[in-house]
Amino acid sequence: xxxxxxxxxxxxxxxxxxYRYLPVDVTSGARTLRVELDYDRSAGVLDLGxxxxxxxxxxxxxxxxxxxxxxxxxxxxxxxxGPVPAGTWQVLLGLHRVPPEGVAWRVTAEPxxxxxxxxPVEAAPPAAGTGVRRRVLPASPGTTWLAGDLHAHTVHSDxxxxxxxxxxxxxxxxxDFLAVTDHNTVSHHAELAAAGAGAGILLVPxxxxxxxxxxxxxxxxxxxxDFRNPPDSWLSTVDAGGGLLSVNxxxxxxxxxxxxxxxxxxxxxxxxxxxxxxxxGAPLAWLLAWAPGAVPVxxxxxxxxxxxxxxxxxTTWVAVAEPSVAGILDGxxxxxxxxxAAPDAPALLCVDGELVAVDADGTLLxxxxxxxxxxxxxxxRFPVAGPGPFWLEDAKAQVLALTA
Numbered sequence: 001x002x003x004x005x006x007x008x009x010x011x012x013x014x015x016x017x018x019y020r021y022l023p024v025d026v027t028s029g030a031r032t033l034r035v036e037l038d039y040d041r042s043a044g045v046l047d048l049g050x051x052x053x054x055x056x057x058x059x060x061x062x063x064x065x066x067x068x069x070x071x072x073x074x075x076x077x078x079x080x081x082g083p084v085p086a087g088t089w090q091v092l093l094g095l096h097r098v099p100p101e102g103v104a105w106r107v108t109a110e111p112x113x114x115x116x117x118x119x120p121v122e123a124a125p126p127a128a129g130t131g132v133r134r135r136v137l138p139a140s141p142g143t144t145w146l147a148g149d150l151h152a153h154t155v156h157s158d159x160x161x162x163x164x165x166x167x168x169x170x171x172x173x174x175x176d177f178l179a180v181t182d183h184n185t186v187s188h189h190a191e192l193a194a195a196g197a198g199a200g201i202l203l204v205p206x207x208x209x210x211x212x213x214x215x216x217x218x219x220x221x222x223x224x225x226d227f228r229n230p231p232d233s234w235l236s237t238v239d240a241g242g243g244l245l246s247v248n249x250x251x252x253x254x255x256x257x258x259x260x261x262x263x264x265x266x267x268x269x270x271x272x273x274x275x276x277x278x279x280x281g282a283p284l285a286w287l288l289a290w291a292p293g294a295v296p297v298x299x300x301x302x303x304x305x306x307x308x309x310x311x312x313x314x315t316t317w318v319a320v321a322e323p324s325v326a327g328i329l330d331g332x333x334x335x336x337x338x339x340x341a342a343p344d345a346p347a348l349l350c351v352d353g354e355l356v357a358v359d360a361d362g363t364l365l366x367x368x369x370x371x372x373x374x375x376x377x378x379x380x381r382f383p384v385a386g387p388g389p390f391w392l393e394d395a396k397a398q399v400l401a402l403t404a
Contacts, residue, residue: 001027005091006106009046014095018212019228021090022107026053028086030111032071035091037107039066044103047094049184050079053087057224060184062210063096064158071115077156078185084111096212134174137349138356138379143319143336146328147343148177149311151208151217151248151269151299157182160304163191167199170311174343177318177328178311179299181206181217186224204325208248209234214257215248216265217299220329235263244332246297249274250286264291267332271298271316271339271402273309278399287389288368295332295404296389298339315340317347338403348392348401355382355390355403363392363400 005022013020026033037048049060050070058070059079068076075081091107137145153159154166161169163180170178180203182188189205196203205221209231216234218225220243225234238245246267250257252274268290270283287296298314319336320327331337340347346360357365357380365373365382367390373382375392384390392401 001111003109004106006104008102008104009044009093009095009098010102011098011100014098018095020093020095021051022093022109024089024091024109024111026084026086026089026111029113030084030086031115032069032112033084033089033109034069034112035067035107035109037066037093037105039103039105043101044099045097046103046105047092047096049092049094051090051092053085053089055090057226058082058089059187060092060157062094062157062183064183073115075187077154078182078187080187134176135344135347137317137347137358138351139319139349140352143321143331144323145317145319145338145349146176146202146323146331147312147315147317148175148179148202148204148328149300149302149314150179150204150206150219150246150297150316151181151272152178152302152311153182153208154180154188156185156188157208158303160306163188163203164195164198166302166311167195167201167203171199171201173310173312175201175312175315176323177202177204177325179204179206179217179219181208181219181299183208183210184227189221202323202325202328204328211259212255214250214259215252215255217246217248217267217269219244219246219267219332220325231259231261232263235261235265242329244329247290247294248272248299249301250290251275251282264294266295267297268294269299270296271314273299273301273313279397281397284389284391284399292387295335295337296339296402297332297337298402312343313341315343315345317349319349335404338401340401346392346400348390348403350384350388350390350403353384355384356380357382357392357401360392360401363394366391366393 047062050058061078192203222241222243245265249272317338318331320331347358357375
């Protein structure tokens with residue numbers, strides 16, 4: 001039997017509570033639940049998600065979809081398949097953008113005893129590889145630098161590529177690892193190992209904890225992080241699960257970081273596709289003001305082939321003791337990290353107490369005290385003088401490479 005909810009959300013509703021819950025009664029014997037949200041997308045943005053009668057997370061698609069199906073063995077990307085228990089389910093609506101005149105909406109939920117047929121999401125094919133050869137960079141004994149990207153999306157949230165297609169695209173760009181960080185879900189985690197093996201790339205489990213006041217990436221095979229809770233709880237949840245939390249694109253337009261925290265995540269995504277003018281010093285200034293000990297990382301925030309973002313632009317390098325997801329997390333945790341504009345761009349590394357500039361002849365090595373040292377030759381070494389971060393810049397003060 002269908003359940004229908006309808007109404008008009010007003011700005012007053014959003015001010016009172018940004019998340020609203022619509023009850024849906026599911027009787028015994030149901031094997032599927034289908035939910036459809038109907039509203040004028042030109043009038044606002046409503047996010048969509050779902051929780052079962054126990055309060056357990058069953059999926060989230062934000063504003064990317066207006067329909068989802070949860071079944072015993074299959075589910076819409078972004079949602080978790082599994083038993084469909086009897087009881088009162090909750091359909092989540094997030095009031096993300098509500099105009100002054102309000103937005104009219106209707107939600108229809110229909111349980112069924114038949115197993116659902118989930119139509120596969122069409123995915124654009126990945127572009128041909130760039131032909132970039134994997135670099136061998138100077139490293140401390142027992143470690144190897146791996147090239148990667150810590151921020152990318154698939155059809156499990158608002159990306160256009162399936163997990164295998166994204167893996168193939170990243171491998172073709174010359175990357176050794178890629179974190180798949182779909183918004184507020186972990187439904188993609190089950191696909192990562194097989195897709196990574198098929199493409200010859202390590203896929204790191206991730207989730208982008210997403211709210212209207214800031215985003216953060218949780219790296220590692222940790223449980224779903226409840227985005228409705230304060231960010232200090234995100235940090236404690238990820239820490240308890242053995243993962244790492246990173247504040248994302250803290251100066252990123254309408255998704256800049258606006259939330260207070262008592263703790264400080266160990267990583268900060270200061271190099272993001274939104275840092276399109278790297279003569280702009282604000283990302284580094286934010287890092288130093290936020291937490292001098294935070295490790296700076298980069299991420300492309302890739303979503304679709306239609307935009308300019310591509311995996312590896314920028315590239316985050318991690319020095320690992322072993323080429324595995326655990327090895328990557330250990331390297332990030334230890335701060336063995338460098339960021340370059342691309343896999344083959346000038347690099348600045350910290351190796352055995354020295355700063356090593358690679359393919360950076362004619363640039364300047366800069367530290368937080370403002371000291372500048374000229375770089376000469378294909379490989380230049382400098383003693384570490386004071387705390388990081390350190391970076392390379394050109395004559396126009398454009399940041400070319402960064403290291404913790």
